[in-house]
Amino acid sequence: MVKDTEPQHIAVIVVAAGSGSRFGGAVAKQFCCLGGRPLLMHAVDAFRHAVPGAQIIIALSPEMMPVWQQLCRRYNYESPQTVAGGATRSISVRNALEAITDNADIILIHDAARPLANSALIDRVIRGAAQHGAVVPAVPVTDSLRRADTDTAVDRSPFRAVQTPQGFDAQLLRQAYRQPLQPRFTDDASVVEAYGAKVTMVEGSPVNIKITWPRDIIVAEALMKATAEEAES
Ligand code: CTP
Ligand code: MG
Numbered sequence: 001m002v003k004d005t006e007p008q009h010i011a012v013i014v015v016a017a018g019s020g021s022r023f024g025g026a027v028a029k030q031f032c033c034l035g036g037r038p039l040l041m042h043a044v045d046a047f048r049h050a051v052p053g054a055q056i057i058i059a060l061s062p063e064m065m066p067v068w069q070q071l072c073r074r075y076n077y078e079s080p081q082t083v084a085g086g087a088t089r090s091i092s093v094r095n096a097l098e099a100i101t102d103n104a105d106i107i108l109i110h111d112a113a114r115p116l117a118n119s120a121l122i123d124r125v126i127r128g129a130a131q132h133g134a135v136v137p138a139v140p141v142t143d144s145l146r147r148a149d150t151d152t153a154v155d156r157s158p159f160r161a162v163q164t165p166q167g168f169d170a171q172l173l174r175q176a177y178r179q180p181l182q183p184r185f186t187d188d189a190s191v192v193e194a195y196g197a198k199v200t201m202v203e204g205s206p207v208n209i210k211i212t213w214p215r216d217i218i219v220a221e222a223l224m225k226a227t228a229e230e231a232e233s
Helices: 039-050 062-074 089-097 119-132 170-176 188-194 215-232
Strands: 010-016 055-060 081-084 106-111 134-140 145-147 152-154 160-162 166-169 200-203
Touching: 010 039, 010 089, 039 055, 039 106, 039 119, 055 062, 055 089, 062 081, 081 089, 089 188, 106 119, 106 170, 119 134, 119 166, 119 200, 134 188, 166 170, 166 188, 170 188
Parallel strands: 010 055, 010 106, 055 081, 134 200
Antiparallel strands: 106 166, 134 160, 134 166, 145 152
């Protein structure tokens, strides 16, 4: 847990305005259950636990607001502040940025689709952001890689898979999000990098998987159980 004596004000954006088209199902994946609770609650609670007192904003698609409010009542869950998301992830982030208070020094941005971020990971990202200004957690790629365009093998050793939460100096992030948003901006680091800033990698967590397909829930359930058992032993 980040100590109360930390001088920085930390704000967190959890983006949850996607439609979960690859996951499918009646309701978008961020509202689906993992260990009996919606993914979005897991994602928010990771920050409530790791950074008590941080401002947390969630971006939701306007039509899903009633669904979220209903879930909050059912689970007796206090929702963080909500904002309307947009047609792309970057628009959802940009909308949420407008709701962040001026005194934030560091802004973390996290996908609701990653319910298993832990405090150690969040701490690394905060410390990295304070030191370097723009930080992403990353893990080595374990599969062999090939180029689809030339059908040739690629040396995977210089590559890393990038996760969230990503952490940024608040002023830098706000400025970067003022540029025109491009379709190639799949994460916040790509927005900040296109603005001209250097992005630094910190160690990600192999447990911090993104729920993309229905089978990922099965993996996440198993990882959650294994992590809880490890903590008990
Ligand atoms: N997201 C968002 N606003 C969008 C699109 C995505 O807030 N317009 C969020 C998703 O809710 C998710 C995160 O960005 O928490 C990462 O996106 P992804 O895993 O791709 O989720 P979806 O876009 O919902 O899924 P898919 O691409 O399969 O449709
Ligand atoms: Mg998507």
